[in-house]
Amino acid sequence: MAINWYPGHMAKTRRQITENLKLVDAVIEIRDARIVKSSANPDIEKICKDKPRIVLLNKFDLSDPVVTNAWIKKLEKKNVRVILTNSLLGKGLNQIKPTLDELFKEKKERLKNKGVMDLTIRVMVVGIPNVGKSSFINKMAKNKIAKVGDRPGVTRNNQWIKTKVGIEMLDTPGVLWPKFEDEETALNLAFTGAIKDEIMDIEELAYKLVEKLTQYYPERLKERYKLTELSEDPLENLDMIGKKRGMVISGGNIDYNRLAVMLLDEFRGGKLGGISMDR
Incomplete structure (x- = not known):
């Protein structure tokens, strides 16, 4: 990304x-x-x-x-x-x-x-x-x-x-630097809102966020979204969260944009508890 x-x-x-x-x-x-x-x-x-x-x-x-x-x-x-x-x-x-x-x-x-x-x-x-x-x-x-x-x-x-x-x-105004050294740095900045959401594909960003939370904080994800288990596939976890939150639209599909906005807002607002992305 x-x-x-x-x-x-x-x-x-x-x-x-x-x-x-x-x-x-x-x-x-x-x-x-x-x-x-x-x-x-x-x-x-x-x-x-x-x-x-x-x-x-x-x-x-x-x-x-x-x-x-x-x-x-x-x-x-x-x-x-x-x-x-x-x-x-x-x-x-x-x-x-x-x-x-x-x-x-x-x-x-x-x-x-x-x-x-x-x-x-x-x-x-x-x-x-x-x-x-x-x-x-x-x-x-x-x-x-x-x-x-x-x-x-x-x-x-x-x-x-x-x-x-x-x-x-x-x-002084907030300032980034011209070229991020790796994708992880760029993603962490995007997760926390240091980069404008308007220039992002927030659906892919939410996918990456769930992927990382599944790796580092699986119990927080399960607890917050009332999931009994997690998949190794972040997309399946996104789908489960979307269904739990009632974000299913016509044809049984998930409203991924709405889901992405909710996930990012809850992460940034500390709703998932204390989380650190840099180890």
Whole structure:
């Protein structure tokens, strides 16, 4: 399944991130906790490598905690500061300021010795589309400065946002990269909504989702859709789910488009429980 989505504004965003790095002290990178590897933009990794960086694993309560903890250990071995967050509910955000203070402890001490008592830390907020950046910024700023949407590509322009905790944030639009390294990465991005559904064959995407869930979380599928058993054939599992949900149309056929929309919505909304697609 060939998937690619790199509209012109993303190339512009990449240039803006590079140009604006000199304006900030640190970078806050937001990833989706369900797809820790797939939601890590390799371009951001290269561009921001010389800046102190905090990685937020957002939507952590939609992920598999065992898998997420394994990712945290792996990232921390690379000296990456990791914080689990749910930016929509504000969970974990109280750890941002102490972590930044620790990163800039020596700098603050130097400035304090020079008589500068209040240091405003300027950070750039980066991440792929639909990962929760706008919700994060709104919670940190305690108002609705950034636009929030459940679709990728809502934030388009850079904007500075002040907070009451001594942090200024430069918001940036969500950005992907021109060529995905493998199909699994592309599919994971599509499953979680980082790629617009409008450019996808969502029926095939739902097939691929059921195929992966059958492999990793068969009991969740059976429990959610009241199936007594699963087939090795994902299409048969799709048919069984469609029948259980009453999506049979004339001639006994399944309304696959309606079924695909339902499956993707329920997966993205956490209705199947905590699930991690990147191992």
